[in-house]
Amino acid sequence: MNLSVHLRRASRIAALRKDYGHQLWMQFEVTDIRAEARLDRANATIVRIRSEIDSLLGAEAGAQESLRAYEIYERNRSTDINGNDGVDTTPINKLEDRLVTVKAAYESFAVPVGLSGYELQIAQRNADSGQAKMLPLIDHLQSILGRVRTALHEFLVTTEMDLDNGETRAGVFVRAQEYVDSSLSKYAPSALAEFVAAQDRLHDGSPQELSQSLTSCRRMIKELADHLYPATDAIITGVDGVDRKMSDDHYKNRLLQYVRDTLGKHGQSDAMQKTLDSLGGRLKSLDALASKGVHDTVTTAEAEMCVVWTYMLAADLLRLEDGTSALLVPDEKA
Numbered sequence: 001m002n003l004s005v006h007l008r009r010a011s012r013i014a015a016l017r018k019d020y021g022h023q024l025w026m027q028f029e030v031t032d033i034r035a036e037a038r039l040d041r042a043n044a045t046i047v048r049i050r051s052e053i054d055s056l057l058g059a060e061a062g063a064q065e066s067l068r069a070y071e072i073y074e075r076n077r078s079t080d081i082n083g084n085d086g087v088d089t090t091p092i093n094k095l096e097d098r099l100v101t102v103k104a105a106y107e108s109f110a111v112p113v114g115l116s117g118y119e120l121q122i123a124q125r126n127a128d129s130g131q132a133k134m135l136p137l138i139d140h141l142q143s144i145l146g147r148v149r150t151a152l153h154e155f156l157v158t159t160e161m162d163l164d165n166g167e168t169r170a171g172v173f174v175r176a177q178e179y180v181d182s183s184l185s186k187y188a189p190s191a192l193a194e195f196v197a198a199q200d201r202l203h204d205g206s207p208q209e210l211s212q213s214l215t216s217c218r219r220m221i222k223e224l225a226d227h228l229y230p231a232t233d234a235i236i237t238g239v240d241g242v243d244r245k246m247s248d249d250h251y252k253n254r255l256l257q258y259v260r261d262t263l264g265k266h267g268q269s270d271a272m273q274k275t276l277d278s279l280g281g282r283l284k285s286l287d288a289l290a291s292k293g294v295h296d297t298v299t300t301a302e303a304e305m306c307v308v309w310t311y312m313l314a315a316d317l318l319r320l321e322d323g324t325s326a327l328l329v330p331d332e333k334a
Contacts, residue, residue: 003145004092004093010022010155014170017169018173021065022069024066025070025072025151029073032089032091055176059326059329079144095144098141103138106135109128173311180195184318187318188224188226191220197212198217207297213298214306220310225258231248236253259317259320262321263275283313
């Protein structure tokens with residue numbers, strides 16, 4: 001099986017464990033980074049993964065985690081052909097295809113059968129010369145693929161050891177959990193109590209407790225909204241001309257207004273609408289999933305997803321509150 005296939009499967013494992021650092025490295029390996037740069041565009045998947053890292057870890061630690069992922073990629077791709085140092089950014093699948101082509105060309109220099117004497121000497125000399133020219137490229141391709149294969153093997157072995165030790169979440173997500181729990185205890189202790197209850201019910205596993213877990217997640221987000229943007233009788237008209245209530249039951253409106261006000265104060269108006277659209281969509285999805293616990297049967301996977309989404313959303317909001325959010329960093333410095 002091709003290495004590119006193994007990488008994509010391993011990337012799925014990393015995503016399930018919220019191991020966004022290794023997922024980012026693997027995405028680098030399968031992306032034509034140089035082509036993306038020439039076209040002055042960013043790979044959507046890379047942007048999404050980096051955004052998730054920044055949401056969990058904040059601007060500074062998130063940038064360091066992304067840099068570590070790139071350094072793994074750069075070590076794998078370092079090249080020295082005929083004395084020329086560099087980094088080969090060709091996607092893994094194209095490297096594999098190129099190796100097949102080059103090996104076929106290498107074999108094509110074989111000496112024809114039936115020659116003798118001077119003709120045999122000339123044919124042998126030409127074959128040796130042609131194959132000698134192909135060897136550096138073959139060695140280059142095999143070296144890169146070998147380094148990537150070794151890095152992938154190390155990731156899988158480490159992941160297996162973590163899972164054997166009961167560590168279902170990667171270190172990046174665990175750090176984010178600790179941050180969210182610590183911040184909630186400072187800013188909104190009642191919200192932390194709701195979230196702890198949600199996770200306790202998740203471990204119970206019964207249908208009723210799973211349903212209550214989803215409800216606790218929604219209550220936790222509302223409690224956080226009550227701290228970040230307390231309810232008022234105000235009605236605020238957005239730039240879209242829509243009036244939105246800031247009352248107690250409209251906590252999603254209050255959270256979005258909090259983000260709008262916070263980004264505005266930091267001069268991040270350019271990023272505001274994109275952020276609001278993303279946050280609004282996540283709030284809607286989370287609310288819809290959490291509401292399922294009221295009317296329908298909830299699966300363990302759905303309850304786990306709700307808890308993870310809640311952590312991600314809470315981390316984004318709390319980092320805006322303490323000023324460590326990557327959303328507050330100007331684009332040219334991000």
